[in-house]
Amino acid sequence: MTAQRQAPLPDGWAYDASTVDAGVLNAELFSEIGKPLRRREDHRLVTGKGRFSDDFSIEGQLFAAMVRSPYAHARIGAIDKAEAEALPGVVAVLTGQDALDDGLTAINHSPVPSTRFDVRLTAPDGSPPFIGPHLLLPVDKARHVGEAVAIVVAESRAAALDAAEMVDVAWEELPHVIDSLDAIKEDAPTLWDEVPGNTFVDCEHGNPEATKAAFEEAATVVRAKLHINRVTAVTMEPRAALADYDAETGRSTLYAGSGGAVRQKRELSAVLGIPQDDLRVLSYDVGGNFGARNRVYVEFGLVLWASRRLQRPVKYTASRSEAFLTDYQGRDLHTEVALALDADGKFLAMTADNVSNVGARCVSLSPLSKGAGLITGSYHIPVAHLRTRAVFTNTMCTQAYRSSGRPEVTYAIERLVDLAAIETGIDPIELRRRNLLAPQDLPYRNAVGSLYDSGEYEANMDRAMALFEWDDVGRRRADAKARGKILGVGLANYVESSIGTPKERAEITVAPDGAVEVVIGTQPSGQGHETSFGQVVADMLQIPAADVTIVLGDTDRVSVGGGSHSGRSMRHAGTVMVMASADLLRVARDLAAERLDLAPDALDYADGTFTARGTNRSVTLADLSSEQNPLSVARTNEMHAPVFPNGTAICEVEIDPVTCQIAITRYASVDDVGRCINPLIVHGQSHGGIAQGVGQAMWEDCAIDPESGQPLAGSLMDYGLPRIDTMPFFDVEISEVLSPTNPLGIKAGGEGGTTPALATVTLAVLDALRPLGVTDIAMPITPQRIWQALDTAAATPKEKAPA
Amino acid sequence: MRQLAITVNGEVRTADVEDRTLLVEFLREGLGLTGTHVGCDTTQCGACTVIMDGQAVKSCTVLAVMAEGAEVRTIEGLADGDRLHPLQDAFSRHHALQCGFCTPGMIMASLDVIERHGADLDAQTVRHELEGNLCRCTGYHNIVKAVLDAAGRGSPR
Numbered sequence A: 001m002t003a004q005r006q007a008p009l010p011d012g013w014a015y016d017a018s019t020v021d022a023g024v025l026n027a028e029l030f031s032e033i034g035k036p037l038r039r040r041e042d043h044r045l046v047t048g049k050g051r052f053s054d055d056f057s058i059e060g061q062l063f064a065a066m067v068r069s070p071y072a073h074a075r076i077g078a079i080d081k082a083e084a085e086a087l088p089g090v091v092a093v094l095t096g097q098d099a100l101d102d103g104l105t106a107i108n109h110s111p112v113p114s115t116r117f118d119v120r121l122t123a124p125d126g127s128p129p130f131i132g133p134h135l136l137l138p139v140d141k142a143r144h145v146g147e148a149v150a151i152v153v154a155e156s157r158a159a160a161l162d163a164a165e166m167v168d169v170a171w172e173e174l175p176h177v178i179d180s181l182d183a184i185k186e187d188a189p190t191l192w193d194e195v196p197g198n199t200f201v202d203c204e205h206g207n208p209e210a211t212k213a214a215f216e217e218a219a220t221v222v223r224a225k226l227h228i229n230r231v232t233a234v235t236m237e238p239r240a241a242l243a244d245y246d247a248e249t250g251r252s253t254l255y256a257g258s259g260g261a262v263r264q265k266r267e268l269s270a271v272l273g274i275p276q277d278d279l280r281v282l283s284y285d286v287g288g289n290f291g292a293r294n295r296v297y298v299e300f301g302l303v304l305w306a307s308r309r310l311q312r313p314v315k316y317t318a319s320r321s322e323a324f325l326t327d328y329q330g331r332d333l334h335t336e337v338a339l340a341l342d343a344d345g346k347f348l349a350m351t352a353d354n355v356s357n358v359g360a361r362c363v364s365l366s367p368l369s370k371g372a373g374l375i376t377g378s379y380h381i382p383v384a385h386l387r388t389r390a391v392f393t394n395t396m397c398t399q400a401y402r403s404s405g406r407p408e409v410t411y412a413i414e415r416l417v418d419l420a421a422i423e424t425g426i427d428p429i430e431l432r433r434r435n436l437l438a439p440q441d442l443p444y445r446n447a448v449g450s451l452y453d454s455g456e457y458e459a460n461m462d463r464a465m466a467l468f469e470w471d472d473v474g475r476r477r478a479d480a481k482a483r484g485k486i487l488g489v490g491l492a493n494y495v496e497s498s499i500g501t502p503k504e505r506a507e508i509t510v511a512p513d514g515a516v517e518v519v520i521g522t523q524p525s526g527q528g529h530e531t532s533f534g535q536v537v538a539d540m541l542q543i544p545a546a547d548v549t550i551v552l553g554d555t556d557r558v559s560v561g562g563g564s565h566s567g568r569s570m571r572h573a574g575t576v577m578v579m580a581s582a583d584l585l586r587v588a589r590d591l592a593a594e595r596l597d598l599a600p601d602a603l604d605y606a607d608g609t610f611t612a613r614g615t616n617r618s619v620t621l622a623d624l625s626s627e628q629n630p631l632s633v634a635r636t637n638e639m640h641a642p643v644f645p646n647g648t649a650i651c652e653v654e655i656d657p658v659t660c661q662i663a664i665t666r667y668a669s670v671d672d673v674g675r676c677i678n679p680l681i682v683h684g685q686s687h688g689g690i691a692q693g694v695g696q697a698m699w700e701d702c703a704i705d706p707e708s709g710q711p712l713a714g715s716l717m718d719y720g721l722p723r724i725d726t727m728p729f730f731d732v733e734i735s736e737v738l739s740p741t742n743p744l745g746i747k748a749g750g751e752g753g754t755t756p757a758l759a760t761v762t763l764a765v766l767d768a769l770r771p772l773g774v775t776d777i778a779m780p781i782t783p784q785r786i787w788q789a790l791d792t793a794a795a796t797p798k799e800k801a802p803a
Numbered sequence B: 001m002r003q004l005a006i007t008v009n010g011e012v013r014t015a016d017v018e019d020r021t022l023l024v025e026f027l028r029e030g031l032g033l034t035g036t037h038v039g040c041d042t043t044q045c046g047a048c049t050v051i052m053d054g055q056a057v058k059s060c061t062v063l064a065v066m067a068e069g070a071e072v073r074t075i076e077g078l079a080d081g082d083r084l085h086p087l088q089d090a091f092s093r094h095h096a097l098q099c100g101f102c103t104p105g106m107i108m109a110s111l112d113v114i115e116r117h118g119a120d121l122d123a124q125t126v127r128h129e130l131e132g133n134l135c136r137c138t139g140y141h142n143i144v145k146a147v148l149d150a151a152g153r154g155s156p157r
């Protein structure tokens, strides 16, 4: 495979107005799309009337607490429940064996990305990978600290917690392994007998021969070994679930915030072995997700199971400590990369060896797969050779975390480009210019097969530099120096892919009073779908946005829906809402024609009303609906083509060389999100995304003691989050280069803030410290790390300092 | 268990408490005032912030019995009927909330900050004073803008 400029579009990739009957959209008719409308969800949230999972309570409910493994790896012997069961208020203590006896099965996470455009990942022998079954409670052994091995149910939360401490498990401690590079060594402890070497995915992509040849001819080669450290989402709302069981109907109801209620219903009903219709999942206000809530949690299955066994409602709310131990975590990629350049600084080839630490079992390969497709970043690199491996370790499972897989590879390529600039002596911006893809190169197939849709990469960079006042950096540097500080700047270009579950469905109903209701299967956790989706439907039907209500998160209302992840929501929901709106207008036109006794094409439509051309006879959408016969349509759409949001971000830091404190003094970015429906919301996404990326670069780390296997970051006192006094104001702008793949031209706007931020912060720090001899620094870049780096550099004789 | 009376949002409210019951549990579970949230177990996040006798406190770190006889104000007591309090309105206008989980605590803490600083408030002071309230969604940019706006200090950018 070789990279290809102006690559032809595969079948079904470009949006074809004729196949979906929606026509070509006329942006001049948009009056709500593009407006920074204030959010409809705000009123309930600012008045304390939000409905988060733990806000629900049911008369007579019981409380659950988990018995968790204190060991990273241990065989589970006898479990003595007697003392716990004897405590007042304790109703039941249940173990993995009880679950097996009741016929419960493992959660089917389906971790292998499955759209036509995902990078294929297989076991070393080419077969589908073994993923490690995820039972609600294991029966053989615990494979990470914090893994639940029993559930205690009691009349009060306090009684449940007290009793959980009394459950006596006969543990047989086993040797453990924490880091994926240790786990692939010959003598590493094995987690699963089915996978003796712990490596359950091992594939190669790209063109090894051509890459090797290019490296042999190169004028310059730069290499780096990098670790993109493990972090966790820290949604401010800890996960919670309340299960209720109706013995009369045999139905269960689960109140549990997630990234998509439909998936929870499908996978949890399968675990319990009940028909899907016997489970209703409600997910109303969700206090942050960022990927962590997209997959099913064992506790959700456990409260459902317990409530069915005990015939009483059962509630579980994670403490923040439990969240740190057992929320699905993110990143944790080791990557070894190299870049070959010719004498003019043109990139010739790239290699990457990516090793993903999935934890104790595999719930998602999305990070490895997404990253694999984007190793060459925003640059034209003719050939590449990539090896991808996924490895089990005795740690909590990792999952897609905001911008799954892309910050990792963006960090790698941008660090390489920076190294290449130093090695060749070419200015880093100039080197980027020489290799960035030009608008006319797109559609572009990169060296590992990803097909970028559209974008103006160099324009992003120029615009971000102007926003950042790049020309003024020299003066600011001198100014900082006069104050005893060292200033550094770091710039990164990025491109990312948004794919996501391909199916989405919209049901649109017009009530006789003119109110429009849209049922859709995405699940916001702060992204404002109730507002922005309303803007789309309002413009499609030419009615005010205030007339549109969006219904989400109740599986009794929403039958199909992929949830919210991978920047899919506005693109998938927007597309299917456009189609359903077109359907609705077609149905309505026929009805109106009948009503007015005219041919359908004798009618004009505007502002919610059909008018007989040249007359004042008219009929509104509301007129066409009645209680018995509401005007209603449903449309399901499947869309596989990916889109490629892209942009540039620049960070400025000031470091105090005495205390090694580091402050972010400026941050600018330009994000090409395709069409922007609500800029107020999209800017908010950029801000939050930047903070999360900066957080990883500067403070966040799921530190684990390799000796004991114990997580060291168990509370907000030892896991560093971005705080209000450590964040700057941001200068963010939106670029709207439309995507050809969907009717609205949407890309995605939720993750672009995060994707380049790891690189921008690291490059800014290295820029500041390079004159002092520092050439490398690992994330998170804490004052201690800076102090160590300065110390090491000072102790290294100048002539021996690595280039 | 004993019965405890606390004035909440201007009304004397009673509920049964244990000695170990926290003020936030009294509010959420005893009174059903679920607008006050719990985001941590180490007094770090501020999601539980309420005003007690005129001072912002983290209600996860106050025993209910310590609040006996006190005047407590929660997010539910801020709006005047359907009319939002200027802070609530500013948070919405500036998009200072996304998921909204930190928002009640953020608003109650800001109320206290504005009360103490009034017209002297600037961005740096807002950032310094709200350091004990965590938000994972917004990057804080719009929160600072909203607080300054509500304090009558306009918008810094």
Ligand code: FES
Binding pocket: B037, B038, B039, B040, B041, B042, B043, B044, B045, B046, B047, B048, B049, B058, B059, B060, B061
């Ligand atoms: S709940 Fe986190 S500070 Fe009170």
Ligand code: FES
Binding pocket: A236, A287, A288, A526, B096, B097, B098, B099, B100, B101, B102, B103, B134, B135, B136, B137, B138
């Ligand atoms: S808005 Fe989600 S935590 Fe602040």
